[in-house]
Amino acid sequence: xxxxxxxxxxxxxxxxxxxxxxxxxxxxxxxxxxxxxxxxxxxxxxxxxxxxxxxxxxxxxxxxxxxxxxxxxxxxxxxxxxxxxxxxxxxxxxxxxxxxxxxxxxxxxxxxxxxxxxxxxxxxxxxxxxxxxxxxxxxxxxxxxxxxxxxxxxxxxxxxxxxxxxxxxxxxxxxxxxxxxxxxxxxxxxxxxxxxxxxxxxxxxxxxxxxxxxxxxxxxxxxxxxxxxxxxxxxxxxxxxxxxxxxxxxxxxxxxxxxxxxxxxxxxxxxxxxxxxxxxxxxxxxxxxxxxxxxxxxxxxxxxxxxxxxxxxxxxxxxxxxxxxxxxxxxxxxxxxxxxxxxxxxxxxxxxxxxxxxxxxxxxxxxxxxxxxxxxxxxxxxxxxxxxxxxxxxxxxxxxxxxxxxxxxxxxxxxxxxxxxxxxxxxxxxxxxxxxxxxxxxxxxxxxxxxxxxxxxxxxxxxxxxxxxxxxxxxxxxxxxxxxxxxxxxxxxxxxxxxxxxxxxxxxxxxxxxxxxxxxxxxxxxxxxxxxxxxxxxxxxxxxxxxxxxxxxxxxxxxxxxxxxxxxxxxxxxxxxxxxxxxxxxxxxxxxxxxxxxxxxxxxxxxxxxxxxxxxxxxxxxxxxxxxxxxxxxxxxxxxxxxxxxxxxxxxxxxxxxxxxxxxxxxxxxxxxxxxxxxxxxxxxxxxxxxxx
Numbered sequence: 001x002x003x004x005x006x007x008x009x010x011x012x013x014x015x016x017x018x019x020x021x022x023x024x025x026x027x028x029x030x031x032x033x034x035x036x037x038x039x040x041x042x043x044x045x046x047x048x049x050x051x052x053x054x055x056x057x058x059x060x061x062x063x064x065x066x067x068x069x070x071x072x073x074x075x076x077x078x079x080x081x082x083x084x085x086x087x088x089x090x091x092x093x094x095x096x097x098x099x100x101x102x103x104x105x106x107x108x109x110x111x112x113x114x115x116x117x118x119x120x121x122x123x124x125x126x127x128x129x130x131x132x133x134x135x136x137x138x139x140x141x142x143x144x145x146x147x148x149x150x151x152x153x154x155x156x157x158x159x160x161x162x163x164x165x166x167x168x169x170x171x172x173x174x175x176x177x178x179x180x181x182x183x184x185x186x187x188x189x190x191x192x193x194x195x196x197x198x199x200x201x202x203x204x205x206x207x208x209x210x211x212x213x214x215x216x217x218x219x220x221x222x223x224x225x226x227x228x229x230x231x232x233x234x235x236x237x238x239x240x241x242x243x244x245x246x247x248x249x250x251x252x253x254x255x256x257x258x259x260x261x262x263x264x265x266x267x268x269x270x271x272x273x274x275x276x277x278x279x280x281x282x283x284x285x286x287x288x289x290x291x292x293x294x295x296x297x298x299x300x301x302x303x304x305x306x307x308x309x310x311x312x313x314x315x316x317x318x319x320x321x322x323x324x325x326x327x328x329x330x331x332x333x334x335x336x337x338x339x340x341x342x343x344x345x346x347x348x349x350x351x352x353x354x355x356x357x358x359x360x361x362x363x364x365x366x367x368x369x370x371x372x373x374x375x376x377x378x379x380x381x382x383x384x385x386x387x388x389x390x391x392x393x394x395x396x397x398x399x400x401x402x403x404x405x406x407x408x409x410x411x412x413x414x415x416x417x418x419x420x421x422x423x424x425x426x427x428x429x430x431x432x433x434x435x436x437x438x439x440x441x442x443x444x445x446x447x448x449x450x451x452x453x454x455x456x457x458x459x460x461x462x463x464x465x466x467x468x469x470x471x472x473x474x475x476x477x478x479x480x481x482x483x484x485x486x487x488x489x490x491x492x493x494x495x496x497x498x499x500x501x502x503x504x505x506x507x508x509x510x511x512x513x514x515x516x517x518x519x520x521x522x523x524x525x526x527x528x529x530x531x532x533x534x535x536x537x538x539x540x541x542x543x544x545x546x547x548x549x550x551x552x553x554x555x556x557x558x559x560x561x562x563x564x565x566x567x568x569x570x571x572x573x574x575x576x577x578x579x580x581x582x583x584x585x586x587x588x589x590x591x592x593x594x595x596x597x598x599x600x601x602x603x604x605x606x607x608x609x610x611x612x613x614x615x616x617x618x619x620x621x622x623x624x625x626x627x628x629x630x631x632x633x634x635x636x637x638x639x640x641x642x643x644x645x646x647x648x649x650x651x652x653x654x655x656x657x658x659x660x661x662x663x664x665x666x667x668x669x670x671x672x673x674x675x676x677x678x679x680x681x682x683x684x685x686x687x688x689x690x691x692x693x
Contacts, residue, residue, distance in 0.1 A: 002386050005361040005682075006325040006349070011318060012335060013344040019317045023303050025338045026319075027687035031327040033359045034685045037320045039311035044318045048311055051304040057126075058297045058304075064133050065294050071144055072283040077291045129293055136286045140279060147275045154268050157261045160247055164254045166211045166219050167246065174249045174257060184229040188243040189217040190236075198239040206232060217242070299687050306685055322359050322682070323347070350383070358383035361682035368393055370431035378667050379677020385498045388675060393438075395487055395670065396662050401442025402480070403610040403658035405468070406618070408454035409651050410443025439659070450611075454647050455618025468611040469619065476608040484604025484669065485525065488597070491673025492518045498674055506565070510558035512593035513673045516551040521597055523547025555590035559583070600669045606661055614654045621646020 010032065014022050026032050039047045068074070167187060190198060195218050206228065211219040224232055249257055310319050323331055328347050335343050350358050360380045364372050371393040381387050404410070417436025424430040447453065451463020460467050468476055492513045499508035509515045527534060527543055534540050559582040621643055629639040671677070 002390070004381065004383060004387050004679075005363055007322045007358055007361070007383065007682075008325050008328055008347045008349055009320075010323045010328065010331070011320045011346045013316050013318050014335070014339055015342050016312065016315055016317055018339045018342060019307065019319075020303065021338050022319065022335065022343075023306050023685075024687065025334050026331075026685055027299075027302065027306075029331060029334055030684045030686040031331055032321045032323050032685055033682050034306055034309055034319075034321040036309035037311060037318065043320075044311035044313050044316070046312045046314070048308045051308055054304055055301060058301050061129060061133070061293070061297050064137070065290055065297070068133070068136055068140070068286075068290060072140060072279055072286075074283045074287055074290060076294075077287060129296075132286075132289050132293065136282070136290065140282050143275055143279055143282075147272065147279070150268050150272055150275070154265060154272075157265050157268070161258055161261050161265075163244070164246060164258055167221055167254045168258055170209065170221055170254065172221065172246065172254045174246055174252050174254065182226060184224050184226045186220075186222040186224065186232075186236075186243075187246055188236075188241055189219045190242075191240045192216050192218050194239040198235065219244075302685075302687055321685070324361060324682075325349075357680050359682035360679035362387060362389065364389055367434065370434040371396065373428075373431055374663065374666070378671055378675070380679030380681055382498075382676050382679045384502050385674070385676065385679070386494050386501075388494065388671070391490060391494075391670075392666055395483075396666060397438050397442045398483065399607055399662040399665060400439045400658050401446040402483070402607050403661065404439070404443045404614060404654055405446030405450045405611055406452040406454065406614065406650075407444045407447030408452075409647070409655075410440045410445075410447050412440070412651055413437075413443060413655065414440025416440075439655075446611075450615070452615065452618070454643075455615070455622060455650075457622070468608070468615045473608065473612065476611060477605050480604050480607035480611075481601060483607060484601050484665075487604075487665070487670045488521065488600055488673065489518065491670050492521065495674035506558060506561055510554045510561070512555055512589055512596070516554035517593060517597075520547060520551035520593075523551075524597070552590050552594075555593055556583070556586045559586040559589070600672075603669055604665065606665075610654070610658060610661060614650060614658075617650045617654065618646065621650070 012022070026034075036048075037043050039045060172185065172187070192213060193216075206222055206224040209221040211221060213219070246254065247257065252260070307317075310317050312318065332345055332347075335345060350356065360383055362372050362376075362380070368389055372389050374396065375381075375387075375389050375392055401410070404413075413436050417433045417438070417440055420433030421430050421437060422433075424433055449464045450467050451460040451465075452467060453459040460470075495511065495513045496508045496515055496518070499505075499511065499514065507514060511517065523543065524547060527540075527547065531540075534543055563582040624646070625639040625642040628642055629635045631638055
């Protein structure tokens with residue numbers, strides 16, 4: 001419960017001829033976190049095989065498959081195609097194939113799916129994959145290019161129709177408006193605010209046809225004489241004229257061009273429907289082969305990438321990684337089945353003295369798993385560290401309930417959590433439902449203590465204690481600080497245990513959150529709470545030496561001692577400036593420790609502050625409800641609506657604030673004492689779910 005799943009280091013020496021089968025078996029089992037190891041006299045003399053060329057080739061195949069999927073809008077079979085489409089695709093046996101070595105013993109005429117194909121080096125499946133892709137690209141290429149041309153032409157026609165739409169009905173010729181010897185045609189727009197002044201300046205030899213107004217611009221069509229055009233052009237420029245050139249099409253007018261464009265668009269729509277139907281047939285035909293190629297390539301890439309991690313001899317390969325201790329027996333049995341006993345297996349528990357990155361796997365019950373999600377959002381514990389999920393669950397629920405203490409609001413949260421838990425489709429959604437459920441139950445408990453039921457005044461008389469806004473608020477703050485002292489103390493204790501487990505004795509004793517830190521913290525609290533009694537007993541001087549001077553001296557000696565020990569053992573020291581730098585760093589760390597204890601403890605006052613703000617928000621809602629109740633029309637109804645709205649705002653706003661603030665206290669005030677968050681997640685080697693080898 002307080003540590004991650006025990007891991008064992010596993011090394012398996014298998015024959016090179018069994019490597020692929022073993023990796024496939026491990027990928028199917030999904031229980032081993034593969035760890036690359038260096039070649040050498042203690043492992044295997046030859047370096048891993050470089051499969052870069054094969055991986056690059058498979059990446060190219062992936063790119064071709066991805067492009068084909070996008071162009072034909074093919075979804076994976078498990079997501080996109082209906083059952084009858086899958087059956088249609090499966091019936092196309094000419095695209096299903098297997099390698100020669102896997103055809104032995106099969107009934108003549110049968111075909112194996114592509115996932116069964118191949119060897120680690122690419123095998124005989126390469127030409128067949130290329131043949132399938134070339135066939136798919138050949139059948140769809142011309143159609144796709146033709147569709148692209150039609151779509152482009154469709155856009156051009158839409159643009160033409162839009163350009164001439166406001167000029168329809170005037171039978172404007174499109175032979176070129178400057179081709180006439182006597183008349184000159186003008187098309188464009190003017191700012192609406194300049195239209196009146198322009199009308200006063202224009203000559204009489206002009207016919208002006210106003211059209212649509214769009215975005216402050218008045219579109220128009222005008223006819224004048226070629227003789228008057230130069231003067232009119234100057235007047236138009238001064239008025240802010242924007243010319244719009246119509247398409248030049250010999251023998252057509254605006255109306256005729258628009259009609260022909262509309263007819264051509266209708267024909268394009270029909271052609272596109274026919275093309276899309278043909279492309280859909282091709283997509284259906286190739287859906288299964290493409291899906292299998294993609295799954296096969298993914299599987300092969302995983303196998304090749306795994307093969308690159310391990311050194312080898314001329315005839316054997318050394319496979320290494322981490323396995324949960326309970327899964328070692330199952331893995332060994334699988335190796336026995338695959339290799340027929342041709343393997344050597346070594347499984348050892350990790351040596352805590354060695355500096356190695358051991359993957360971390362956390363397993364909890366259904367009730368604690370949602371809080372594991374809160375822990376992993378910050379980071380994973382190091383393998384040697386205590387696993388804090390249980391402490392996080394208890395403290396988070398406690399702090400949330402204290403800040404969000406209302407039985408009615410808690411009941412709403414619990415109901416939402418229960419609904420989410422029962423109806424959630426994903427595991428994450430159900431875990432979120434558990435968080436809501438526990439948070440709601442905690443709020444109900446604190447609501448009963450506060451006597452708060454949707455903020456209704458009459459229920460406050462039945463409180464086990466009193467409302468946060470009533471009585472002495474310092475008592476609530478003292479309670480919040482008490483929670484803070486407990487969590488900070490627990491964090492220090494966990495840090496001491498973690499450091500002893502890692503063999504860091506100096507850190508466990510002299511770290512700012514080590515034993516001397518705990519002595520300083522508890523001693524300071526004792527002096528603050530019972531200073532008069534200690535003074536009366538004549539122990540104040542001893543207390544100051546024991547609780548203040550001794551911890552500060554210990555903090556100041558930590559880095560210099562570590563520097564001297566590392567120098568004596570020949571290990572590299574990271575302290576800049578040598579011994580003098582270590583002394584300076586320790587002194588600064590001691591000063592920082594004193595401030596951090598004070599700041600961390602005071603930070604928990606926010607529990608009381610947000611509890612009072614939650615109550616104050618409900619009081620404000622009822623005060624507003626009392627104010628609107630005197631309205632002459634519907635006063636009681638308005639009052640009820642204000643109360644409901646105030647409670648909804650309190651649930652949403654205060655619920656978010658309480659959850660965030662509780663998480664902040666976990667991360668900064670609690671985790672900061674002992675939790676590194678540097679653990680490496682356990683990621684077992686798995687083959688692609690849809691790409692079974």
